Amino acid sequence: MRAAQFDALVTAVDAESGSGGAEGADDAERAADATGSDGVAFEGLAVSRDADGGYRFETPDVTAAGLPEPELRTHAEGSPYVTNWYFWEREVGRRGSPRRAFLRRAEAADDRPVPERYDALREGLVTEWGQLRIEATLGADGARRYDLRHVDDAGRDVAELDSHDDPLDAREIAKLDGDGRYRPLKTAPSLRTGWAFPDLGPRAVLEAVEAFYPATVANWYREREGDLDVSHWRETAERQTGIYDVVDELPREAVEHVAEACCVDSQCLKRREWEYEAGDDLAADGGDGPFPCREPCSVVVAASRTWTKLEREAEREYTFTLTPSEKEQIEAVLEAVAEGRVGGIREADVAEGANRYRTRYLRAKRTDESGDLCGIPTERDDE
Amino acid sequence: MSQALVVVAHGSHLNPDSSAPTHEHADTVRATGAFDEVRTGFWKEEPNLREVLRTVDAEEVYVVPMFISEGYFTEQVIPRELRLEGWDVADWESDGLSADVATYAATDTGQTVHYCGPVGTHGSMTDVLVRRAESVTGDPDVGEGFGFAVVGHGTERNENSAKAIEYHAGRVRSMDRFDEVEALYMDEEPEVDDLPDHFGSEDVVLVPLFVADGFHTQEDIPEDVGLTDDYRTGYDVPAEVAGHRVWYAGAVGTEPLLADVLLERAADAGADVGDAVEDVRETTRVAAPEADD
Numbered sequence: 027m028r029a030a031q032f033d034a035l036v037t038a039v040d041a042e043s044g045s046g047g048a049e050g051a052d053d054a055e056r057a058a059d060a061t062g063s064d065g066v067a068f069e070g071l072a073v074s075r076d077a078d079g080g081y082r083f084e085t086p087d088v089t090a091a092g093l094p095e096p097e098l099r100t101h102a103e104g105s106p107y108v109t110n111w112y113f114w115e116r117e118v119g120r121r122g123s124p125r126r127a128f129l130r131r132a133e134a135a136d137d138r139p140v141p142e143r144y145d146a147l148r149e150g151l152v153t154e155w156g157q158l159r160i161e162a163t164l165g166a167d168g169a170r171r172y173d174l175r176h177v178d179d180a181g182r183d184v185a186e187l188d189s190h191d192d193p194l195d196a197r198e199i200a201k202l203d204g205d206g207r208y209r210p211l212k213t214a215p216s217l218r219t220g221w222a223f224p225d226l227g228p229r230a231v232l233e234a235v236e237a238f239y240p241a242t243v244a245n246w247y248r249e250r251e252g253d254l255d256v257s258h259w260r261e262t263a264e265r266q267t268g269i270y271d272v273v274d275e276l277p278r279e280a281v282e283h284v285a286e287a288c289c290v291d292s293q294c295l296k297r298r299e300w301e302y303e304a305g306d307d308l309a310a311d312g313g314d315g316p317f318p319c320r321e322p323c324s325v326v327v328a329a330s331r332t333w334t335k336l337e338r339e340a341e342r343e344y345t346f347t348l349t350p351s352e353k354e355q356i357e358a359v360l361e362a363v364a365e366g367r368v369g370g371i372r373e374a375d376v377a378e379g380a381n382r383y384r385t386r387y388l389r390a391k392r393t394d395e396s397g398d399l400c401g402i403p404t405e406r407d408d409e
Numbered sequence: 410m411s412q413a414l415v416v417v418a419h420g421s422h423l424n425p426d427s428s429a430p431t432h433e434h435a436d437t438v439r440a441t442g443a444f445d446e447v448r449t450g451f452w453k454e455e456p457n458l459r460e461v462l463r464t465v466d467a468e469e470v471y472v473v474p475m476f477i478s479e480g481y482f483t484e485q486v487i488p489r490e491l492r493l494e495g496w497d498v499a500d501w502e503s504d505g506l507s508a509d510v511a512t513y514a515a516t517d518t519g520q521t522v523h524y525c526g527p528v529g530t531h532g533s534m535t536d537v538l539v540r541r542a543e544s545v546t547g548d549p550d551v552g553e554g555f556g557f558a559v560v561g562h563g564t565e566r567n568e569n570s571a572k573a574i575e576y577h578a579g580r581v582r583s584m585d586r587f588d589e590v591e592a593l594y595m596d597e598e599p600e601v602d603d604l605p606d607h608f609g610s611e612d613v614v615l616v617p618l619f620v621a622d623g624f625h626t627q628e629d630i631p632e633d634v635g636l637t638d639d640y641r642t643g644y645d646v647p648a649e650v651a652g653h654r655v656w657y658a659g660a661v662g663t664e665p666l667l668a669d670v671l672l673e674r675a676a677d678a679g680a681d682v683g684d685a686v687e688d689v690r691e692t693t694r695v696a697a698p699e700a701d702d
Contacts (some may be wrong), residue, residue: 123466197432201425208425212455236464240456244463255517257459267485320460324453325422 028167031112032102036095038115039065039073039081068115070140071107073098086139106144109168117169118228124247125232132162132231133170152180156239156295156316157217160231172231175222187222193230196223196237205369211325212239213295213317239295242317249318257321260303263330270327276334278302284333285310288326289319292365296323346400348392355379355388411445413467414438414675417458417487418475418620420451427621428454430662431475437668437693441685444471444675452482458490462518470515470522471675475620475662477529479508480567492516493524505569506530506576510678523678528662528670529573529618531677535580540666542587542614543695545646545658550697552586556610556653560617560630563596571597574618587614595629602633605651612647612654620662631657665693 065074065082072084080092083101090101102108114135120126130136133143133151143151147164150173154160157177165171179187190199203209203216223234235243248254257265259281263274276284285308289298296319298312312319322330348356358379362368368380376384394401416435421427431449439447450461462470472491474483479501488496493513500511508526515522528534542557543549559581561574571594578592588610593601604613615634617626628640636644636657647654661667669689676682 120466124463125466194432194436208423210422210454236456241460241464244460248463265489267489268481323455324457328422328453 027103027105027109027112031109031116031167032099034112034116035066035073035102035108036098039075066111066115068111069107069135071105071111073102106140106168110140110144113168113170124244127247127250128232128235128243129170129228132160132172154316155235155242156213157215158235158238160235170228172226172228173222173224174226174231174234175224176217176219178219179222184222184224187220190221190223191225193223193226193234194237196234200238211294211323213242213315214293215291215295239317245318245320246316254299254318254320256299258300258303259308259322262300262322262327266327270331272334273327273330275338276330277337280333280337281330282308282310284322284326284330285312287364288329289313291315294319344402346402348400352388352392355384359385410469411467412469412471412680413446413448413465414444414671414680415448415450415461415465415470415472416475416671417450417461417472417491418452419482420454421623422453424623427623430621430660430667433663433665434475434668434671437665437689438671438685441672441682441688443672443682443685444680452486452490458487459492459517462491462515462520462522465518465520468520469680470520471525471678471680472522473525473671473674474527475671476527477561477618477620478567478569478573479503479505479527479530480569483508483527488513488524491522491524493522496524501526505572510674512678523675523680525674525678528667528674529620530569530576531670531674532580533670533673534618534661534667535577535584537664537666537670538577538581538616538618538661539584539586540693540695541616541658541661541664542656544664545614545616545656547695547698549695551614553588554610554612555587556589556591556608556613557581557587558591558593558601558604558608558613558615560593560595560601560615562619562625563594577618595625595633600633601630602635604634604655605653608653611652612656614656614658616658616661619660622660622663626660666690668693 066072070086074082076082076092078092080094081098082091083093083098085105085107088101093101118126118129132153133147135143144164147162147170151162152159154177159175159177159180161173163171163173175187199221200212200217201209202218204218209216217238226234232243245254260274263276266273281302285298288294289310289312291313295315296317297315298319300319300321301307362371362380371378371381375381378384392400398404416431418428418431428451435447435449438444445467446465448461448465450456450458452458456464474487476482484498492515494516495513501508503526508530510523510525512521512523538559542551559574559578562570564571574592574594578590581587582590589608591599591607593599593604593607595601599607604615617630619626631637631640631644634655634657635650636648636655644657647656666689669686672682672686672689676686
């Protein structure tokens, strides 16, 4: 315990006598506070002033009253309850805020008492947030330190990883996937590996998490508190103007396809909470992602604009001649592209329908010089 | 009471560099310590405009749009997506150039949002244009013997776009620093293609009034002006075009001094920014070249 922590405790006891100090706390913290009426009361620690002017110091293990300040210091010295109080109330602060709740989640603070938690923190307490792995440890004087890295890098030595200390570096890491392609959707499950923020403080780890997964902490907290605001498809589509004004014309059936195409676990870590409209759920599964998705995102809206235009076309009949294997190959190409498997198909594996050589063979055989499948023009002359 | 700056910009689903200037200027303002929080929000990236306010703790939020002109985005999209209750463009009392601030409660969060005019129409943007000329020439005293061209997109979709170009060209002209100053456009007369016809000076600095470098500033303008036949092969700075040395500066929005405009917009709206404006002006200035002796 640093002198500043003890000074802060004494100041808080004197200032908060009579206030209770539990305003805005989460339920678990409120319960923890219920032991104290005056002075400082926090997670098993209760320090107050006695009527005679001495201090009263109480933890689950110790009760001492009538203490002059030097003796209060002796009791406070080495007490995890005191450094825990200092960390949460002076370093983190902001009771009732999403960010505080997130940090408490990182050490499962509402699930176990302080000494047990300190033991666990010394070993390292791990939580996950999408593809992020956050390991909370105990720093000096009860401060928390956080190691942030990709979940797939859990077992790697930090020396093997690109080490960062500026949380805003997360923006650059999140920008491109492992193949160097731009990730317009931050919650796509394509976060690259090979980096670490091995030693962040509480503010910095939040800053980095927010850069990797913007607004997820705020929305997780709202969901937890039961007040997540969901904007369903119709409301979101009708709100659009300009070039996106058209998306509200997308047929309901096509909105099902949108959800199935875009809003599944393989494409996004968010769990779709929006439906076609209130009381009219989509059949497509919302997925099991860790973050709630509260309205169609800008990627979905922009893609839906294209689909709205495509869906305006009337269907027509074409007659193609394909062998059964060629039909299956076209289906295999659709599947491989849609699932992002093209890059994993081996160069010479022509048994795979979506193999490049095999696809080139099909193109050579079945399309003409204009690229028309089986020589059949897309637009017929008689129309 | 704590105050936050939120910089809102378009962003892109396709171009990873589109949002880079917004992040850089936000970082510059963050480093001044003038705001308790500095955050960014985007139409096409995350956090989205719909959710950016909930990432901010402060009760007083100054929102500055990283847009060049008043128009569709500043008047419709941003206020709607930020859920500014009671938004009415008339509250800006703007002639298309003069939007400064209007204050609302955000229905999303209850925060007080001071919604500012875009960076592009602020008077100090003129200084950024001139600074861009200094950066591209490496000369903090550039002016004498030089022409200066401000390039805009043109009025195809938004008449205010040309107003902003004219406004800044007029202000640069009145500085009496460059020999000639012209406003040129991509899609209307006078066209940037005809740049040599509009300048007598051998040296001409060409500054596009765009927020970020993208295909207009990196592909269209260099080819239209004749800096290069094919943007993929790049171009020289300066490049020879019909007897002129053209110093092409790229998007003005990438100039570090633009952070100053964010601060000034917020300060005009009532934010306490302390000495941050002076700090940014000092830290982003172009150093004079070492004397060669």
